[in-house]
Amino acid sequence: xxxxxxxxxxxxxxxxxxxxxxxxxxxxxxxxxxxxxxxxxxxxxxxxxxxxxxxxxxxxxxxxxxxxxxxxxxxxxxxxxxxxxxxxxxxxxxxxxxxxxxxxxxxxxxxxxxxxxxxxxxxxxxxxxxxxxxxxxxxxxxxxxxxxxxxxxxxxxxxxxxxxxxxxxxxxxxxxxxxxxxxxxxxxxxxxxxxxxxxxxxxxxxxxxxxxxxxxxxxxxxxxxxxxxxxxxxxxxxxxxxxxxxxxxxxxxxxxxxxxxxxxxxxxxxxxxxxxxxxxxxxxxxxxxxxxxxxxxxxxxx
Amino acid sequence: xxxxxxxxxxxxxxxxxxxxxxxxxxxxxxxxxxxxxxxxxxxxxxxxxxxxxxxxxxxxxxxxxxxxxxxxxxxxxxxxxxxxxxxxxxxxxxxxxxxxxxxxxxxxxxxxxxxxxxxxxxxxxxxxxxxxxxxxxxxxxxxxxxxxxxxxxxxxxxxxxxxxxxxxxxxxxxxxxxxxxxxxxxxxxxxxxxxxxxxxxxxxxxxxxxxxxxxxxxxxxxxxxxxxxxxxxxxxxxxxxxxxxxxxxxxxxxxxxxxxxxxxxxxxxxxxxxxxxxxxxxxxxxxxxxxxxxxxxxxxxx
Numbered sequence: 001x002x003x004x005x006x007x008x009x010x011x012x013x014x015x016x017x018x019x020x021x022x023x024x025x026x027x028x029x030x031x032x033x034x035x036x037x038x039x040x041x042x043x044x045x046x047x048x049x050x051x052x053x054x055x056x057x058x059x060x061x062x063x064x065x066x067x068x069x070x071x072x073x074x075x076x077x078x079x080x081x082x083x084x085x086x087x088x089x090x091x092x093x094x095x096x097x098x099x100x101x102x103x104x105x106x107x108x109x110x111x112x113x114x115x116x117x118x119x120x121x122x123x124x125x126x127x128x129x130x131x132x133x134x135x136x137x138x139x140x141x142x143x144x145x146x147x148x149x150x151x152x153x154x155x156x157x158x159x160x161x162x163x164x165x166x167x168x169x170x171x172x173x174x175x176x177x178x179x180x181x182x183x184x185x186x187x188x189x190x191x192x193x194x195x196x197x198x199x200x201x202x203x204x205x206x207x208x209x210x211x212x213x214x215x216x217x218x219x220x221x222x223x224x225x226x227x228x229x230x231x232x233x234x235x236x237x238x239x240x241x242x243x244x245x246x247x248x249x250x251x252x253x254x255x256x257x258x259x260x261x262x263x264x265x266x267x268x269x270x271x272x273x274x275x276x277x278x279x280x281x282x283x284x285x286x287x288x289x290x291x292x293x294x295x296x297x298x299x300x301x302x
Numbered sequence: 303x304x305x306x307x308x309x310x311x312x313x314x315x316x317x318x319x320x321x322x323x324x325x326x327x328x329x330x331x332x333x334x335x336x337x338x339x340x341x342x343x344x345x346x347x348x349x350x351x352x353x354x355x356x357x358x359x360x361x362x363x364x365x366x367x368x369x370x371x372x373x374x375x376x377x378x379x380x381x382x383x384x385x386x387x388x389x390x391x392x393x394x395x396x397x398x399x400x401x402x403x404x405x406x407x408x409x410x411x412x413x414x415x416x417x418x419x420x421x422x423x424x425x426x427x428x429x430x431x432x433x434x435x436x437x438x439x440x441x442x443x444x445x446x447x448x449x450x451x452x453x454x455x456x457x458x459x460x461x462x463x464x465x466x467x468x469x470x471x472x473x474x475x476x477x478x479x480x481x482x483x484x485x486x487x488x489x490x491x492x493x494x495x496x497x498x499x500x501x502x503x504x505x506x507x508x509x510x511x512x513x514x515x516x517x518x519x520x521x522x523x524x525x526x527x528x529x530x531x532x533x534x535x536x537x538x539x540x541x542x543x544x545x546x547x548x549x550x551x552x553x554x555x556x557x558x559x560x561x562x563x564x565x566x567x568x569x570x571x572x573x574x575x576x577x578x579x580x581x582x583x584x585x586x587x588x589x590x591x592x593x594x595x596x597x598x599x600x601x602x603x604x
Contacts, residue, residue, distance in 0.1 A: 275578075
């Protein structure tokens, strides 16, 4: 792709991500009148900045962030060498969200849609994944089917590949345990391996980003009215500890943010509001069912 | 050192660490009748095992662990190459403790004393450091002076060197913030750099280990009766989040444990019982004083 075409694509991708942020926030705020995100606009000293939109203490969302950022500058050389592009100059734009609902029957969800350029190479990455505390098969099927439809509209290989990558990626090796029920995850997607060009990959990234709300919102609607008490809140707090373990130990986005001098509060807004660490906790009853459910399944086909 | 002498030293070091565990637990249990540790004895599939002693929900200690382990086996090759010994065979014994008091005026404390052998090389490592929520200069001075006296009994270089290493090590680079008020930290200590042999280093390791209770106990006695409420508990929960960040992102002991297939619940017992992650929290009043105090000072000399 010629440099001016790539620059144009970067501009359109950034505009799409910023608009996607706005639409997702509007969709979440429509759920209940106490859900009001607040905006923190920040600048990155090395170049660029972002709009961090955070909510804390809402009736639906105990904590959540839907962040847009567009940053550029120089990567540390050792870090740049591990990326597929050339040189240390980089540009990145994307939207990243994590939602931690108050009600333990409503799953935590994460999604990220981004474009990255390093030297003359550029690629897209992203995905969405669901982390329930009490699993409902109906919810897992809906989430996966919605994402599969978005993938299938662009390439038949995408869903099975990105679903498997999601299972592989959101995994805690030290626990030998999946983070949740998966979803899709893709990275370094240039289109080369699928006979697509970067414009076609951008078209897919848009479909995938637009599928987030339709994948998640019906689950919220089904579960947000369920009664819960101290037992469910305690279990939610323990499981949120696993979320912290994953994000601080393995998450690429967290690492990328820290290595590119990102804004620490925007990166770590993904951490849950209240967490309990209990020594050697062994769940039983309905809580034990979650651990049984954390085995990858072909949810979209069931 | 001849192999049979080194083996003998290993046996005596392991016995010392196990006895130190017993004495520290007895010292902590003497504080109040609700402080009763429970013992989990475990075996490591690859060789060795440990005694994990944990307390949860005590009046003094909301959560704490004082663990002994003696393990041996094979290191992953890439990990072994980063250690100072030769080959992949290893043996390690030590005591490791983290105490999270209920009362936010009583500081969290961590200590670790260990001997490691890799091939024909062996070394000692360890230290102790203090992480208050509300800093008292008197406590910091007492803690550092006690550890300095232990160091000074063996080599005049030890305290200034190990104090500086502690400040360097217990530091969150992404926050540009110290974890606490420091203490001492040493690793790969063979004695070579100080004209000492490994037996003399073991003598130091014993003095240092024995100094833990005299360094910490008087601080508990001074602070455990102070009144606290929701405000102090909230601040404690937020600061404990920093403790989690450090342990999951940077702590060598955690990494060593995970890379050597250690027992996950024994490694992560260090995590605090209840943690809050608040977006962009800005303390004021007495809580802001902690951040001012987190600048390395020569506490022992003041």
